[in-house]
Amino acid sequence: MxxxxxxxxxxxxxxxxxxxxxxxxxxxxxxxxxxxxxxxxxxxxxxxxxxxxxxxxxxxxxxxxxxxxxxxxxxxxxxxxxxxxxxxxxxxxxxxxxxxxxxxxxxxxxxxxxxxxxxxxxxxxxxxxxxxxxxxxxxxxxxxxxxxxxxxxxxxxxxxxxxxxxxxxxxxxxxxxxxxxxxxxxxxxxxNLQTTEAIVGAVVGSVEAPTALVLGRHDPETGELRIVGRTSPLSPPQQRDLAPLLEEASSGHPWPGGNAPALGPSRAAPYTRVTPDVVVEVAPDTGVAAGRWRHSVRYVRVRPDLSVDEVPQGLDIERRSG
Missing domain, CATH: 3.30.470.30 (DNA ligase/mRNA capping enzyme)
Structure with a gap:
């Protein structure tokens, strides 16, 4: 065992x-x-x-x-x-x-x-x-x-x-x-730094050169993947690391076409939906509103060692367990 x-x-x-x-x-x-x-x-x-x-x-x-x-x-x-x-x-x-x-x-x-x-x-x-x-x-x-x-x-x-x-x-x-x-x-x-995980559901910019990530979490009540935030602008090295892992979504994506949320100094911007199977680590602050992180969050790194099932739900910092 x-x-x-x-x-x-x-x-x-x-x-x-x-x-x-x-x-x-x-x-x-x-x-x-x-x-x-x-x-x-x-x-x-x-x-x-x-x-x-x-x-x-x-x-x-x-x-x-x-x-x-x-x-x-x-x-x-x-x-x-x-x-x-x-x-x-x-x-x-x-x-x-x-x-x-x-x-x-x-x-x-x-x-x-x-x-x-x-x-x-x-x-x-x-x-x-x-x-x-x-x-x-x-x-x-x-x-x-x-x-x-x-x-x-x-x-x-x-x-x-x-x-x-x-x-x-x-x-x-x-x-x-x-x-x-x-x-x-x-x-x-x-x-030293409070971080958590989220699912990449879309990107600002192109899949080949994403300038920011639109982050998703599964709703603890319905199980639906919902938008919970957006990262601050990605650096060129971060873009290069992420691009090979992202794939533009075909059909069946849970989000409609639209704009990434306006957060802090970042204005609303069109997003490109991607297959929601990439997990990233981010550092959000404590501000939340309407079921989202109120400010843009800092991207830390990609987490290929984690599956989407291991990502916390809602706006929890960590996954709930018994």
Missing amino acids: VPERMLAKTVTAMPVGDHLVYEPKWDGFRTRVTTGPTRIVSKSGYITNQRWPELVAALDTLPDGLLLDGEIVCWRDGRLSFDALLRRNTASPRRARGLARTQPAHFVAFDLLREDGEEIWHQPLRDRRQRLEALFAADHDPHLDLAWQTADPDEARDWYEHLTDVGIEGLIIKDSREPYRPGKRAWYKYK
Whole structure:
């Protein structure tokens, strides 16, 4: 049995209390891996071994019967590079082998859910962490890393304030007494920048050179894809990154032809509908009106590791769960 991923809910202040532990929030691809045989399983449930040959080789050195939860990251010039991960996400097997040599990835393990074939995710985090640390105490491949963890709030604040320069997004806070709770949003995330996801439903400008994105979310009551916002103008590099992923919609698009909403300094403008299957990360502010973000939102990056089903509904910052 492979349990669902345990999730985190956003907080606007760092929780402090007995039994809490703190970990960096890595800027990477959330991934679970098994050994014996090695399988690298994406957030969406796909086996992605061909994208990460160096990680397959590294994980093959671990004992059989493990299930690890963690993050795939890439380091470039001393900081985490999400762009390097995006290149790997679309690389052919041959290209992935080349990138594995020139831009290697690392797997950062932060939880141990199965050991020697025994399910241990129901045990307290402190016990799972001890077993994970024992696993990493022995010599291991340099592509495998153990996530940092501290019970000291002052050390955690220092991480939060000073690790942004290397691409750490904030903190994940966990209760050391808790079991792994599949599908539950029972951890906390305290981010330097509050971001969320949306679906690209249309673009301002052409599909080949989009100047802004018209964002959609599914209505929590009806399930319909509705316009919830528009990004501020895209830079030329952002346009080049997005254009190959977008496809002009044919028939059956849920939105009629029309204009992108006027937001802030941006005037209403004609939009081109696209197939609504591309997920992007954006940074909205708190202003909402008539079921939309009131101001234009900042585009952060494309999220090919997420499906449209994983995007929050309505104007929620994160997806609801039990």
